[in-house]
Structure formats: structure tokens, C-alpha cells
Amino acid sequence: MLFEALLSERNVTRAAVRVGLAQPSASKALDRLRHLFGDPLFLRAPGGMRPTPRALELAPEIALVLERVRALVAAELPFDPATARGSLRLAMSDAAEFVLLPGLVAQLAGTAPGVTLQARPLDKDRVFAELDEGRLDAVVGVFRELPKRFRSAPLFEERFVCLARADHPRLATGLTLETYVELPHLLVTLRDDRKGAVDDALDAMGLHRRVAATLTRFLALPRVLASSDAIATVPSRFAAASAPNCRLHEPPLALPRWTEQLVWRTGAEREPMIAWGLQLIRSAGEAQRPPPAFRA
Secondary structure, three states: OHHHHHHHHOOHHHHHHHHOOOHHHHHHHHHHHHHHHOOOOEEEEOOEEEEOHHHHHHHHHHHHHHHHHHHHHHOOOOOOOOOOOEEEEEEEOHHHHHHHHHHHHHHHHHHOOOEEEEEEEOOOOOHHHHHHOOOOOEEEEOOOOOOOOEEEEEEEEEOEEEEEEOOOOOOOOOOOHHHHHHOEEEEEOOOOOOOOHHHHHHHHOOOOOEEEEEEOOOOOHHHHHHOOOOEEEEEHHHHHOOOOOEEEEOOOOOOOOEEEEEEEEOOHHHOHHHHHHHHHHHHHHHOOOOOOOOOO
16 A cells, blocks of 8 residues: 555655555555565655656556455445545546536535545546556546556547637638638647647648647637637537637538547446446436537
8 A cells, every 4th residue: 555655645754644654664664665576666856756667567466456455345344425535536628627527516515525526637648657556546538549457438429619709800601611721720739739630630631720829728718719810629518618708610521529438447446435436427427418509
């Protein structure tokens, strides 16, 4: 458990508190782990302790062993959401937060007031490692391929619509493909790139758009659009909830729909609180209606 806590906290003192040890006892326990595995496991670095390659290699196997032990213990203990204490750690985009968090927070308040939901931004470059290290319990996102050590379930279907300021001078009579390509575009991306599903669709038609700016979060998008002549192609549920000074337009080209997925480590569902949390998230996804029909 100390190994798991160090992976998550990257600090011996905080890890000690997490597992209920005094700091000197935690340091001695770490020394024993280092001797057992013949590796330093965690090295001092700016900002905390950095796991060695050997520690990262061991992390999935140790997580699996701990899950089995916890499952054996949990089998003897009934889980009661009303009296449970703990946290559910979930990563997702802020567009997914728009859809899921209202229902999730309301459900927690009514059925599990002692459980805290910790939502954090989705980092696709780190998300699998964070699941392996126990720093996340689950993830909501779109993944073309998942490593076999993870499980997934569909949450809700989504589609693209276009969003621009309500008084956009070039969109008074609608949005054509020609205008769409000519306008500057805003792109929300979780990675440091300037290409998405829209660009793939345009490439297939021999067309190209100009991405004028990239954003890391959807939250700022309506305000940026309201003060520019740019356009953005975004998830329909986010667009429907956006600022009233923006207007929705049907995309003038065929774009794929997608399904947001719930992803977790295989075996994590044997932990009662995580199993309950996964079901809560799935219920919030199943409660979503189909993507909103287009309304200009």
C-alpha cells in the first residue's frame, strides 16, 4: 500500500499519512521495498519523488495484487453509500463535465453525502498511467483502442454542430461549405496539435480550413467567439448550453458521431466503492437523451 501511495502522492510524508504510518516508519518501509526489489523505486526530484522505470514496470502488477486483496476484504463488508466515506477520482473533458456533473453531484448529495467526486482535466498522454498508478478510478473520453488491462462501457452518443456569434456578418442567411472553409476556426484540443475529425473530413474532400487559435478547454470558447468572426465545431450538448450571444449552425459537411466511454482498470470494479461509482456514472450517461436536434 505504501508503494501505491507513493505513486499517487510522490511525497513520503503525504504517502505516510495516506496509509496511516509515521514518516520515519514510511521511510523504513520504503528502504525495505528498495532492498526487496533491488531498485531505488523512487528518487528525489524537483516537486517530489520520481518513480524509476522499474517502479513504473511494477505498478500494474502491484495494483492488481492490491485489488485482489481489497476484493477479498470487501467481500466480507457490506457497502452502504449513505455511510461511506471516500473519493471517486474521475478525469474527463469539460464538455463531458457539462453533460455528466449536474446529475452526478445531485446523486451524490442525495445518496452518498460522505463521498467526494474529484473531477480533473483529461490528459490523454497520461491517463492510462494514472489509472495504473491508482491516481484515477475512472476516465470518460473517446478512445480508438484500449490496452487489454482496461475495461470500458458506452455512456452517451454525441455529434458535432457549429457555433458562432449570433450577429456574425457572414452567417445571416446560413452556413455554406464555402463560407465554412473561408472562416477562421477555433479548435479545442486536449493535445498540442491543430488537427481533428473536421480536418480529416475536409482532407477527404480536398479542402482545408485555417485554425486561427487552439484552446485547452471548452469553457472559454463562447466568450472568444462572441468577440470574433471565428467559428467552432463542437459537441452538440455543449453548444446547446452555451452563451445566448452565440448561434448554432448545422455543419455543411458530413462529420462522424461518437460515443463517450467510461474506462476503468480491469478488477477495479471488485472494490465496492468504485463499483458503486462506476454504476452511478453509467446511470448518469444512460439518462442522457439523444444528441439535440439542430435548431438554428
